[in-house]
Amino acid sequence: GxxxxxxxxxxxxxxxxxxxxxxxxxxxxREMGGQxxxxxxxxxxxxxxxxxxxxxxxxxxxxxxxxxxxxxxxxxxxxxxxxxxxxxxxxxxxxxxxxxxxxxxQNPQKRSIRQSNGHVFLFCKIDGNPVDLKLPTHNLWYFNSYDLDKAFDKYWENPTGERPPTVYIGFPCTKDPTWQKRLPRVSNCVLISDGLWEWFAKWQGTEVHHRGA
Known part of the structure; x- marks a missing residue:
């Protein structure tokens, strides 16, 4: 979509x-007069x-x-x-x-819109040059079923026992032409999948990077 x-x-x-x-x-x-x-x-x-x-x-x-x-x-x-x-x-x-x-x-009897799911991001550092590792420049999209509605329903019911319905996989290191000059011995990867706010509700009110402290 x-x-x-x-x-x-x-x-x-x-x-x-x-x-x-x-x-x-x-x-x-700023050049245009803004701040x-x-x-x-x-x-x-x-x-x-x-x-x-x-x-x-x-x-x-x-x-x-x-x-x-x-x-x-x-x-x-x-x-x-x-x-x-x-x-x-x-x-x-x-x-x-x-x-x-x-x-x-805020009146539940009049409100027709409901909250959608969120997303979970994973940022990975990989030892090795992206060329040597043969990492792709294109993005990868993973779908675990042709029936995504059913896949999502199963995943929300049992997130630790079912595979994520969708996953995006990208390698920013292969897209930036200056990467190998700046970071010649490492690569990176970004994974994005689906998640619910309720999974993290117990940490509401805590500070970023200090969860549970």
């Missing part, structure tokens, strides 16, 4: 690390007269009051506000919770 259609007419890969995409894009935005702000979390979309006019963000800067230590909130306004998160995050976290459309969305 959408995953395949976006590159059927051709695809491209960065020369150098993939962070070059954000580096070059941010440079262009790129990072290291901040959007807490809420500001709504005035039925229109999104800005966002409230928090960053790593804190202030201490009699009530304790709090992250500083900053208001950023713009002509257009584009939300690229999921509809659940939009309605349950970013929009004001007293807004009528939010209350209607």
């Amino acid at each position: 959408i995953t395949m259609a976006h590159f059927l007419d051709g695809a491209a890969y960065t020369v150098g690390p993939t962070q070059n995409i954000s580096i070059r894009s941010s440079s262009l935005l 790129v702000l990072v290291d901040a979390t959007v807490k809420q979309i500001i709504i005035e007269k039925g229109r999104a006019v800005g966002v409230l963000v928090t960053n790593t800067t804190t202030t201490t009051t009699d009530d304790g230590t709090h992250k500083i909130m900053t208001e950023i306004r713009a002509r257009n506000i584009v939300c690229a998160t999921s509809v659940y995050n939009l309605y349950n976290q970013l929009l004001p919770q007293n807004h009528p459309v939010v209350q209607e969305f």
Whole structure:
């Protein structure tokens, strides 16, 4: 579907690390008079007269009051506000919770949309040069059945006993023409498969790289 259609007419890969995409894009935005702000979390979309006019963000800067230590909130306004998160995050976290459309969305009797499954990523480092290992430049797609609906149903019921319904396998090291000059003795691989949020629910509220600490 959408995953395949976006590159059927051709695809491209960065020369150098993939962070070059954000580096070059941010440079262009600044040249056009814009700003790129990072290291901040959007807490809420500001709504005035039925229109999104800005966002409230928090960053790593804190202030201490009699009530304790709090992250500083900053208001950023713009002509257009584009939300690229999921509809659940939009309605349950970013929009004001007293807004009528939010209350209607949160009403289970009126809501027809349901959450889809997520994905699990595995990033692998491989000893050896991609040429010597004969790693492919093309992507690999694995499907364990012609009946994917049935395969997914079986997998959700028994994720440790059934094979994943789909797996994407790619080797970024074979696509970057500068890879062998930068990292001549290693290769890498990315695997993406299907998963459910419930599998990781017990770690909700913990910090990245400090799960369970």
